[in-house]
Amino acid sequence: MPGFEWIGEDERAALNALMDEGGVFFAHGFDGKRKAYHVRELEAQFCDQMSLGNALCVSSGTAAIKVALKAMGVKAGDEVITQCFNFVAGLEAIVDCGATPVIAGSDATLNMDPAQLEGLITEKTACIMPVHMLGVPAKMDEINAIAKAHNIPVLEDACEAVGAKYGGQFVGAVGDFGVFSLDYGKMITSGEGGLVIAKTQDDANTARYYHDHGHMNLPDRPRGRDKAAMPGYNCRMSELNAVVGKVQLGKLQRICDETKQRYMALHKGLADVLGERAYPREIPANSEPTYDTYIFGTQDDALRLAVIDHLTTAGFGTKNLPDAMEWHCSVYWEHFDFDVKTPPALATQTLLLEQVAIPVMLGIEVSAYEKLGQDLAALIRA
Numbered sequence: 615m616p617g618f619e620w621i622g623e624d625e626r627a628a629l630n631a632l633m634d635e636g637g638v639f640f641a642h643g644f645d646g647k648r649k650a651y652h653v654r655e656l657e658a659q660f661c662d663q664m665s666l667g668n669a670l671c672v673s674s675g676t677a678a679i680k681v682a683l684k685a686m687g688v689k690a691g692d693e694v695i696t697q698c699f700n701f702v703a704g705l706e707a708i709v710d711c712g713a714t715p716v717i718a719g720s721d722a723t724l725n726m727d728p729a730q731l732e733g734l735i736t737e738k739t740a741c742i743m744p745v746h747m748l749g750v751p752a753k754m755d756e757i758n759a760i761a762k763a764h765n766i767p768v769l770e771d772a773c774e775a776v777g778a779k780y781g782g783q784f785v786g787a788v789g790d791f792g793v794f795s796l797d798y799g800k801m802i803t804s805g806e807g808g809l810v811i812a813k814t815q816d817d818a819n820t821a822r823y824y825h826d827h828g829h830m831n832l833p834d835r836p837r838g839r840d841k842a843a844m845p846g847y848n849c850r851m852s853e854l855n856a857v858v859g860k861v862q863l864g865k866l867q868r869i870c871d872e873t874k875q876r877y878m879a880l881h882k883g884l885a886d887v888l889g890e891r892a893y894p895r896e897i898p899a900n901s902e903p904t905y906d907t908y909i910f911g912t913q914d915d916a917l918r919l920a921v922i923d924h925l926t927t928a929g930f931g932t933k934n935l936p937d938a939m940e941w942h943c944s945v946y947w948e949h950f951d952f953d954v955k956t957p958p959a960l961a962t963q964t965l966l967l968e969q970v971a972i973p974v975m976l977g978i979e980v981s982a983y984e985k986l987g988q989d990l991a992a993l994i995r996a
């Protein structure tokens with residue numbers, strides 16, 4: 615969430631430089647009019663900074679999910695297992711491929727419960743898509759092991775966790791495919807934008823062909839004489855987005871460090887009181903979240919309302935839970951053509967309704983989060 619808070623002179627300078635260079639906004643061609651290929655540079659910068667084997671910039675996180683599903687061959691009649699606590703985008707991408715979403719419920723991480731997977735896998739399952747919601751990685755070891763036993767590819771939706779790690783590796787690179795979002799509300803932003811990361815070079819190539827009308831971009835041919843590898847689509851990123859994305863990616867580590875400082879200041883007050891009356895979100899032991907959201911739950915309605923009321927009056931507000939539940943819980947998505955009210959989904963809805971998610975903002979001082987932790991602790995103790 616915080617990337618947009620740090621949009622300033624560096625982003626302005628990058629946009630001005632793009633104009634001064636020749637103002638080419640397209641990622642391909644116009645060789646005589648340009649000095650650089652910024653979309654390609656952003657991909658290289660992601661690979662370098664996150665030790666990724668490959669990275670493909672696309673127009674959005676939603677497009678990234680669709681490109682990844684297409685690259686793994688998801689088609690009509692297939693099923694894709696994803697989770698109830700989600701953003702509607704993932705379901706849209708699945709349905710756009712002609713496949714049917716199958717919904718797993720959450721465990722205490724609020725992400726995909728690996729224990730439910732075996733019961734949801736059928737001969738039609740073409741992909742398992744865990745989602746690292748609000749910066750916390752899903753239990754990827756367990757999910758990957760089950761997927762591997764059934765020979766099903768795993769696509770990590772890391773749109774809300776750019777910069778988070780699992781087992782020492784950046785999320786997005788832990789499954790067979792991963793996707794990031796660079797939309798305006800994410801850890802870092804290019805305005806709109808997304809990335810696809812694939813484990814194998816073959817998959818990376820297919821994703822690249824699909825996102826650009828099937829173009830192979832053969833180096834010895836002009837674009838007008840290029841060959842098509844497959845029927846594709848246009849999910850390309852513009853140079854305008856890429857120059858901003860490059861600047862923001864350069865700020866990612868600092869953004870993660872600064873959010874962690876604030877998160878820990880808040881946690882200092884809350885750590886001792888989170889137990890029975892209010893309980894913490896589970897964070898997988900071998901993971902490092904992005905720390906841009908602090909979540910705890912309580913079954914005590916009066917306490918939860920008092921916490922939300924305090925967050926509202928003190929100017930922090932909440933982040934998606936509970937204020938945007940309808941866009942982040944599959945039970946509400948009756949405008950889709952599948953059974954949204956399955957028992958695991960309904961159980962997850964109940965769990966999510968117990969949660970309060972606190973945004974960790976860079977524009978708010980560390981000391982204010984420390985005080986917030988003490989104030990909320992007092993409410994919980996009372």
Ligand SMILES: *Cc1c(COP(=O)(O)O)cnc(C)c1O
Nearest residue numbers: 674675676701703773774795797
């Ligand atoms: C934001 C988001 C997306 C979609 O990303 P866009 O860039 O907005 O299209 C997908 N999944 C999750 C979990 C998200 O939060």
